[in-house]
Amino acid sequence: MKFSTISVIVSLATGGSAASAGDWRSRSIYQVFTDRFARTDGSTTYPCDVRNNIYCGGTWKGIENKLDYIKNMGFTAVWISPITAQVAEAYHGYYQTDLYSVNSKFGTVNELKSLASALHSKGMYLMVDVVPNHMGWAGCHDTVNYRTFKQFNTADHFHSYCEIKDMKNQNQVEKCWLGNCNITMPDIKTESPQVAKEMNSWIKSLVSTYSIDGLRIDSVKNVNKDFFPPWCKSAGVFCMGEVSEGLANYTYPYQQYMDSVLDYPLYYSITRVFQKKTNMSDLVVNLASCTENAKNGCKDATLLGTFFENHDNARFPSVTNDMSLVKNALAFSVMSDGIPVIYQGQEQHFAGGDDPGCREALWLSGYKTDTPLYKHTAYLNQIRNHISSTQNTYLTYYSRVLSYTADTIQLRKDAIRTILTNQGEDGGSYTLTTQGMAFTSGETVVEVLSCNKYTASAKGEVDVKMSGGLPNVLVPEGALKKSTMCGYT
Numbered sequence: 001m002k003f004s005t006i007s008v009i010v011s012l013a014t015g016g017s018a019a020s021a022g023d024w025r026s027r028s029i030y031q032v033f034t035d036r037f038a039r040t041d042g043s044t045t046y047p048c049d050v051r052n053n054i055y056c057g058g059t060w061k062g063i064e065n066k067l068d069y070i071k072n073m074g075f076t077a078v079w080i081s082p083i084t085a086q087v088a089e090a091y092h093g094y095y096q097t098d099l100y101s102v103n104s105k106f107g108t109v110n111e112l113k114s115l116a117s118a119l120h121s122k123g124m125y126l127m128v129d130v131v132p133n134h135m136g137w138a139g140c141h142d143t144v145n146y147r148t149f150k151q152f153n154t155a156d157h158f159h160s161y162c163e164i165k166d167m168k169n170q171n172q173v174e175k176c177w178l179g180n181c182n183i184t185m186p187d188i189k190t191e192s193p194q195v196a197k198e199m200n201s202w203i204k205s206l207v208s209t210y211s212i213d214g215l216r217i218d219s220v221k222n223v224n225k226d227f228f229p230p231w232c233k234s235a236g237v238f239c240m241g242e243v244s245e246g247l248a249n250y251t252y253p254y255q256q257y258m259d260s261v262l263d264y265p266l267y268y269s270i271t272r273v274f275q276k277k278t279n280m281s282d283l284v285v286n287l288a289s290c291t292e293n294a295k296n297g298c299k300d301a302t303l304l305g306t307f308f309e310n311h312d313n314a315r316f317p318s319v320t321n322d323m324s325l326v327k328n329a330l331a332f333s334v335m336s337d338g339i340p341v342i343y344q345g346q347e348q349h350f351a352g353g354d355d356p357g358c359r360e361a362l363w364l365s366g367y368k369t370d371t372p373l374y375k376h377t378a379y380l381n382q383i384r385n386h387i388s389s390t391q392n393t394y395l396t397y398y399s400r401v402l403s404y405t406a407d408t409i410q411l412r413k414d415a416i417r418t419i420l421t422n423q424g425e426d427g428g429s430y431t432l433t434t435q436g437m438a439f440t441s442g443e444t445v446v447e448v449l450s451c452n453k454y455t456a457s458a459k460g461e462v463d464v465k466m467s468g469g470l471p472n473v474l475v476p477e478g479a480l481k482k483s484t485m486c487g488y489t
């Protein structure tokens with residue numbers, strides 16, 4: 001009897017649909033920083049001073065109650081902070097103490113399961129942040145009491161202590177410890193077969209217990225690469241790793257060990273080009289660094305996570321409040337080849353600086369949905385969702401640079417042609433004749449952000465009205481059928 005009961009439970013738990021890389025390619029991810037997204041009481045006034053580095057009260061129930069705010073922006077997946085139990089005041093979730101218990105500040109096991117089913121019932125995926133590199137200890141490395149780490153309760157589960165002195169020394173980066181004497185991060189010995197085995201069974205159980213569809217993996221460069229293939233296989237879902245490094249030939253090779261990495265090389269390029277107005281050639285070089293014949297060890301640009309804000313880096317508007325520049329950066333990240341990842345608060349034009357500044361409580365915005373960037377993000381996701389679901393060549397079509405000048409670039413990804421500029425709000429009004437768009441002569445072309453219409457010339461080009469440095473997203477009228485965009489039905 002006992003055995004049969006257990007096997008029924010196991011088969012139900014594993015009966016969910018494990019989402020693969022291919023399933024994720026079409027998704028658009030909204031990054032939630034759990035402590036700062038929504039409180040269970042739905043407050044829009046509860047104070048949260050980011051400088052204090054303490055919990056502000058966001059919960060899984062709070063997220064569940066606000067899913068329509070995310071869904072109505074066109075997102076089809078939500079990434080949440082790590083869910084494991086933590087040392088005191090680790091509101092971000094990166095100092096875990098027990099892999100098998102959940103962070104009670106964020107809610108209960110049942111509330112987390114309820115969030116997963118609420119997402120699934122809305123057709124959205126759940127991505128959970130996971131930390132295979134380390135545990136957390138509130139004190140110096142020589143005071144760690146290993147018995148408190150339930151599964152890894154002896155020192156031999158960890159590397160012996162050393163400090164990372166040289167970030168260029170990969171052996172040190174993988175084996176030495178992060179942190180200091182306020183908070184130290186005992187470094188899990190992931191190359192030990194016994195430890196790897198325990199990690200594999202943990203991740204398998206985590207994914208099935210909480211019906212997780214994908215993982216965001218923290219501190220990937222601090223873990224031995226060989227750890228990942230069996231681990232992600234045990235998870236059985238899409239794996240996207242954080243390799244926080246701008247060098248293409250350092251970051252992209254990790255894609256040979258997991259489905260995807262967050263595209264840090266492109267992140268730096270997006271911020272240089274659209275925030276600091278450097279030459280568009282910068283973007284051209286970075287786009288080519290993954291697409292050309294698996295250069296730099298990159299495997300598949302259409303699976304990389306494309307972003308330009310997150311909880312670790314100063315927000316884009318902390319440098320410039322120019323609305324056109326941020327609209328171009330957003331248009332680029334949604335229309336480019338990778339999976340878009342937008343961090344909570346971008347849609348509210350939050351402007352926080354470096355961590356912890358960029359971890360503002362979203363509730364203080366009042367969850368307004370009529371803001372310029374909420375609407376802009378919704379339009380961009382809508383066009384990507386529509387084209388990718390009606391044209392099966394779109395998602396795997398690698399973007400081509402049609403032409404560029406120092407401040408303007410013309411791109412094509414299958415049906416969608418994008419004109420981006422870093423001229424900013426002062427860009428003025430002028431007509432730009434496109435180059436290399438290859439529309440069908442005489443066809444009507446719609447710019448979906450303004451709903452302006454153009455007729456393609458005999459050469460397949462259009463004369464686009466450029467205005468105030470805004471981005472242009474052009475598609476043939478025929479591709480908009482049934483889209484509900486710009487009046488097409």
Ligand SMILES: *[C@@H]1O[C@H](CO)[C@@H](O)[C@H](O)[C@H]1NC(C)=O
Pocket residue numbers: 180181182
């Ligand atoms: C430890 O925390 C104290 C109090 O917050 C702070 O003043 C000090 O700089 C921290 N030390 C390190 C090494 O971060």
Ligand SMILES: *[C@@H]1O[C@H](CO)[C@@H](O)[C@H](O)[C@H]1NC(C)=O
Pocket residue numbers: 247249250
């Ligand atoms: C990686 O690229 C950088 C910059 O292009 C270059 O300086 C470095 O030598 C390259 N490293 C390797 C291992 O190829």
Ligand SMILES: *[C@@H]1O[C@H](CO)[C@@H](O)[C@H](O)[C@H]1NC(C)=O
Pocket residue numbers: 279280281405406
């Ligand atoms: C922008 O970059 C291109 C390609 O490197 C170069 O030809 C052009 O002169 C640059 N323009 C400016 C204004 O620096």
